[in-house]
Amino acid sequence: MRSAVLATLMAAGLALTTASTAAAATVLQTSPAGAASVGRPAIIGGKAATEPYSFMVSFRLNTLREHHCGGALIAPDWVVTAAHCEGLMKPGKTQVRIGSPDRDNGGALTSVKRIITHPGWTDPSGEPEGDIALVQLDRPVDLQPIRIADSPGRVGEPTRIIGWGMTCEYQKDCAYGPKQLQELETVRVPDRRCVSLDRGTEVCTGALGKKAANACNGDSGGPQIRKVNGRWELIGATSRDGDDVEERQDGGAGCATNPDGRPGLGIWTDVTHYRSWIADTIGKDAPADLRNAA
Template sequence: MFKATGRRSAVLATLMAIGLALTSAATAAAATLHETASAHPASAGRLAIIGGRAATEPYSFMVSFRLQGLPGHHCGGSLIAPDWVVTAAHCKGLMKPGRTQVRVGSLDRGKGGALTSVKRAITHPGYDEPGLSGKPEDDIALVQLDRRVDLEPIRIADDPGRVGEPSRVIGWGMACEDRNNPTCKNGPRQLQELDTVRVHDNRCTFLNRGSELCTGERHGRAASACNGDSGGPQIRRVGGRWELIGATSRDGDDVQDRMDGGAGCSTNPEGEPGVGVWTDVTHYRSWITDTIREHAPAELHS
């Protein structure tokens, strides 16, 4: 569900962002990302976030969402409290109370960690499906779990850091960009990671300045998150520990839909290394705090 930008009608955008989210989940947890053909054979055999690697350490806060009745992993998220997860608002169609399976803290999307379900999902009140501009607003949501899990949440950073500072993105999304290849469209079982860096806002198309982060691969290679990585964490080291700065939102430079495969998650329309857009979670700290407090049991308020 790593979303592509593009000039399209509001009706089509809504169908792709909501209706197709459920249909596409049966094959790759894809929502609105453009189709990509096998134009990048070098990445076709990699089992990783495109250009990344298998996770090199445990991530107790990593979350996988899977809607029962549909195969595989759909969206990612970050555990920020014992029973609260932050994810992307465009994943909302998959967040069904009592039906959506939530696995927390495992490197394997199909086993291990703590297994629970969705109690409620709350999208940011400013969230807007992409219309003619192709730019969604406030692509962030909170999911309350149906029970508290005994795993260490990740702290939300005080700020996202400066342009040029290293970060990392994590997920179980598509490993390569040929969606006709089952290895690509089904994604890896093992959690993947990619070392990234904040880049200048002007590298991303239709970026909401101040509330979103434009991000590229750390060494300038063609590598990025892709379908199925939506909502997953962008993290950076602060004082020797990981802290959360972003939630995976969408492609950052696919100006047109390019359904013919002219551009992919890891490349721009010219075939050069691309960039992606992450919601700046630190920007929404007050909304997150207020929302969790509003839905906390009465005894916790005291």
């Protein structure tokens, strides 16, 4: 049942690619259940980034003009992103910009060497799970990675999401997303409030203050972070919409609101759940705390 719902959700829009990459994504990105994983995660209702994020990543296929997915640097040459972004990750052809609030300039510029999706994502014998992937860069970068948190924290704890996704509900008005990195204060909410969420491997998230704001097209794979002992740590990777099962009929993305018009929710892959898999996959390049966890 979950596989069918997940495929519907991904086709409907939280595979967070931007409008400019939608046609290519339709061809290149396919969920394990066979549905196109074209989607609709951008940050709606946020504001321009208020601080530097040395770990923030923008992916862009060289043949397309716009950013299409986000990610988080966790080691000098490794990035965590969403598995459903895999279709637009082309070794030697996908541009990776790291550590700049401007998606088009600054920071470190490199490329994709290889991408490794979680084995549960493409396992044909079961339901798709593990919307998480590791991207190895073609060279290490001299920027501070973000530590993966030990846990996602408790329901009710404040978090933050960052990205370059759409900033409104309608693609015709803001299809290309902002050049300036956006951030939004968010909070973990009870898992039961999100549709088809895998408890223990995903987290349900809404905007702080219950306002109509959330991630949208272009935010896929981008980080959800929380403060631990005064520093940001990674807890999630943007996955999909949390309350829209069917695509909106009016051309709206439906990211910031649910079908009834109330503040919407989103689903993030719980990166902390995959600490051991990440450590095993990266091997000797994994941070010491991850190797110890494995």
